[in-house]
Amino acid sequence: MDTKIEKIRNCLLDAEKIRTAGAIIRAGGLVAFPTETVYGLGADALNACAARKIYEAKGRPSDNPLIVHIARFSDLERLSAALPSSAKRLSEAFWPGPLTIIVQKNEIVPYETTGGMDTVAVRMPNHPVALALIRESGGFVAAPSANSSGRPSPTLAGHVADDLDGRISMILDGGQVGIGIESTIIDLTEEIPTILRPGYITREMLQEVIGEVRIDPGILASDCTKKPKAPGMKYKHYAPRAELILVEGEEERVVSKINELSGQAFCDGKRVGVIGTDETCARYQAHVVISIGVRSDEEAIARRLYKVLREFDEMDIDIIYSESFATPNIGQAIMNRLLKAAGYQLIRV
Ligand code: TXA
Ligand code: MG
Secondary structure (H helix, E strand, O other): OOOEEEEOOOOOOOHHHHHHHHHHHHOOOOEEEOOOOOOEEEEEOOOHHHHHHHHHHHOOOOOOOOEEEOOOOOHHHHHOOOOOHHHHHHHHHHOOOOEEEEEEOOOOOOOOOOOOOOEEEEEOOOOHHHHHHHHHOOOOEEOOEOOOOOOOOOOOHHHHHHHHOOOOOEEEEOOOOOOOOOOEEEEOOOOOOEEEEOOOOOHHHHHHHHOOOEEOHHHOHHHOOOOOOOHHHHOOOOOOOOEEEEEEOOHHHHHHHHHHHHHHHHHOOOOEEEEEOOOOHHHOOOOEEEEOOOOOOHHHHHHHHHHHHHHHHHOOOOEEEEEOOOOOOOHHHHHHHHHHHOOOOEEEO
């Protein structure tokens, strides 16, 4: 199949292209599109065959449920007959935006979309192209991140093409995404609402709206032996082709540890990469050193994270050593993704 890439500069001027993309989805096809978090791979969420195609194109395990993207608040009620009051409060506070809520599904949502679960994940993205596409597609678009299963999520249309060219009908290219890591997921079917995946919307922000919120112990690094509740969080994820190892501790010690490890890997004949920050990059010796940004700017680090991981793939690096990051606010989501990408390999110095 030929994958058509369409640049979208303006939703009004490019309305025709978005209409064509919507027609593809309504006919059961696949279209990748930008959201504020990462690029999504869209299909009609209410069409079992279309949902199945997503798993095939991504090489995704079929027990890993998809998020249903909507563009109108009232459409949430069509997906679930048993909405808790917290669903209404959270959607009003954070939609459109990077928050996915999990509620009981009703019969219009096929099990192909929910990976066999009786619950459904729903979000309203905050991106004009995504919202326009969802409207043109009939209102309910199932969309995982538009990467091959296991690879870093795409933050540029080019990343989508690298992974899925020839497997999907169209890519809407809306430029670089704004946030760069996937939405926060909160499960509202538990007695105490539970975060299954950390993201830009933090626990504190959620607690201000609905009171007590737990974090699924399965997503915390120190508890990586526990089974996470979001099926997708148990798979190896976000991983570059090279081995990735994180080093955590006080700055001076981290720099010298990474240089020591790089030196050893170099002697073993490996091509070595380092992920540092603007503050430390000049002090590293490796084949490739990439700065992820200024340490204090968590939002910029989140935006660059997956792009940096993909850049090492293009440079045939065998092993990457990365600094670790503090975990207030969005830092928790950054470390969650980095730890998963590293297969939880972390050295404390
Ligand atoms: O920011 C995002 O959420 C992006 C953009 C495209 O919207 N989408 C995204 O989808 O990250 P995906 O499929 O890559 O990740 C969805 C996660 C998976 O870990 C999946 O297991 C979990 O959500 N999930 C979906 N439905 C669920 C459910 N009913 N119960 C528990 N976990 C669920
Ligand atoms: Mg994903």
